[in-house]
Amino acid sequence: MRVCALGSGSSGNALLVEGPEGPLLVDAGLPWRELEARAARAGLGLTGLRWAVLTHEHADHVRGLDPLLRRGVDIAASAGTLRALGIEGTVVKPGIEIAGIQLFPFAVPHDAREPVGLRLEADGSRIGIATDLGQITDGILAALAPCRTVVLEANHDVALLLAGSYPWPLKVRILGPEGHLANEEAGRAIRTLGDSVERVLLAHLSEENNRPALALETVARAVDGWGGRLYLTYPERPSVVIGA
Ligand SMILES: [Zn+2]
Numbered sequence: 001m002r003v004c005a006l007g008s009g010s011s012g013n014a015l016l017v018e019g020p021e022g023p024l025l026v027d028a029g030l031p032w033r034e035l036e037a038r039a040a041r042a043g044l045g046l047t048g049l050r051w052a053v054l055t056h057e058h059a060d061h062v063r064g065l066d067p068l069l070r071r072g073v074d075i076a077a078s079a080g081t082l083r084a085l086g087i088e089g090t091v092v093k094p095g096i097e098i099a100g101i102q103l104f105p106f107a108v109p110h111d112a113r114e115p116v117g118l119r120l121e122a123d124g125s126r127i128g129i130a131t132d133l134g135q136i137t138d139g140i141l142a143a144l145a146p147c148r149t150v151v152l153e154a155n156h157d158v159a160l161l162l163a164g165s166y167p168w169p170l171k172v173r174i175l176g177p178e179g180h181l182a183n184e185e186a187g188r189a190i191r192t193l194g195d196s197v198e199r200v201l202l203a204h205l206s207e208e209n210n211r212p213a214l215a216l217e218t219v220a221r222a223v224d225g226w227g228g229r230l231y232l233t234y235p236e237r238p239s240v241v242i243g244a
């Protein structure tokens with residue numbers, strides 16, 4: 001498998017995973033023409049796309065859903081996410097196989113109906129995906145532990161968020177246990193996972209409350225001594241394509 005963040009952040013999230021039987025989309029927060037253009041720019045394609053998995057129903061993850069449905073793309077998500085969106089789809093249960101990839105959903109603390117992170121397994125390789133989470137739990141660490149490639153939220157720098165222009169209730173929501181993960185917390189999680197994780201894509205960076213260089217620097221400091229490699233994701237363009 002290979003994975004690329006076609007776009008990441010509150011303006012729209014979509015990951016493209018290349019599996020043994022073609023592409024799989026994780027989240028659909030970008031319009032179809034953007035998905036196509038960015039996949040092409042990354043050297044990937046959407047040809048043969050039959051499935052999209054959604055992590056939760058927030059707008060930045062489902063804004064591009066209608067064009068997918070019109071194209072006959074099948075949707076998989078938790079029962080709660082499907083209900084919240086009012087759509088039919090396949091409920092993701094541990095071990096379900098989609099596009100030749102086995103999916104293992106796990107609960108994440110976030111203020112949506114039934115949000116999930118995902119571990120994807122195919123051909124002996126594993127990719128862990130955890131964005132939109134207020135805190136790291138033992139369950140999340142256990143789900144990510146077998147993965148050499150992880151997509152992990154590094155949403156904000158706490159000092160930038162506190163000093164920034166967001167209204168206080170929104171700051172409280174982001175900082176809270178069902179909000180978003182700070183750079184520092186992402187770094188601590190990677191340090192706990194240790195050298196079994198080799199590559200981490202830092203995702204869902206806030207354009208208001210974070211800076212790419214600051215996220216990299218803060219996480220790198222927190223993981224001190226870790227042997228893996230960090231990569232950035234971007235709101236307006238695809239990330240590098242990394243193997244699993
Ligand atoms: Zn989000």
Ligand SMILES: [Zn+2]
Pocket residue numbers: 056058110112132
């Ligand atoms: Zn969300």
